[in-house]
Amino acid sequence: MVRLVEPPQATVFPPPGVRAVVFDVVHTLVEPAPDVAVVYHRTALQHGVNLGPAVIRDRFRAAWKRQEEIDAASRPAHATSRSRETERWRRIVADVFPGTTAAEAIFTDLWSHFGRPDAWRTLSAGRDLLLAARAAGLPVALASNFDERLLGLAGQLEPLTLADHVFASSEIGWRKPAPQFFRIVEERLGLSPDRLLLVGDDPLLDVSAARRAGWHVRAVG
Ligand SMILES: [Mg+2]
Structure with missing residues (x-):
């Protein structure tokens, strides 16, 4: 059969x-296009900071995870606010570019970049x-x-x-x-x-x- x-x-x-x-x-x-590491790399270059996309990618992953862990450990867990969300991204950028005086300026540029529709693809x-x-x-x-x-x-x-x-x-x-x-x-x-x-x-x-x-x-x- x-x-x-x-x-x-x-x-x-x-x-x-x-x-x-x-x-x-x-x-x-949607997803970022170009990807996050490339955008971070280009933006940092404009502020005189030259860090390769591969290093940025690794650091970004670790920095993202760190912020997730902070939110998971806070009480109540995963509560957030507008200021916490801005702070999350400020800290991620600071962790990707540690010891850089331009970190705040890079953060400001990245914040507006990812708020624009042309930063994303469907x-x-x-x-x-x-x-x-x-x-x-x-x-x-x-x-x-x-x-x-x-x-x-x-x-x-x-x-x-x-x-x-x-x-x-x-x-x-x-x-x-x-x-x-x-x-x-x-x-x-x-x-x-x-x-x-x-x-x-x-x-x-x-x-x-x-x-x-x-x-x-x-x-x-
Ligand atoms: Mg998702």
């Missing part, structure tokens, strides 16, 4: 019962899911640990412009993976967790955090 191998089940998107689709932003819908996998959610007639929201610069970008950068709601951690007061982040989004959308789907790239901040909150999840990237 010949056994036919069943093809993998196509995942229905959006799944039945979902009433709104919420998208992470960075590395889900990721087609995420965009296609966003378009599918809209085609299904569902409201679409952005929910990001990116700070209030997201509010400006969302008005100018495809496909963020298609979102009906924008939730930035600095404005919500909590960062993912805090359960409070998800509760506030539920309240603002007026939907229970089982009616919500998060699309995101990060295994911890998006996928497991949303699952813990009782949401549907779709991993990308």
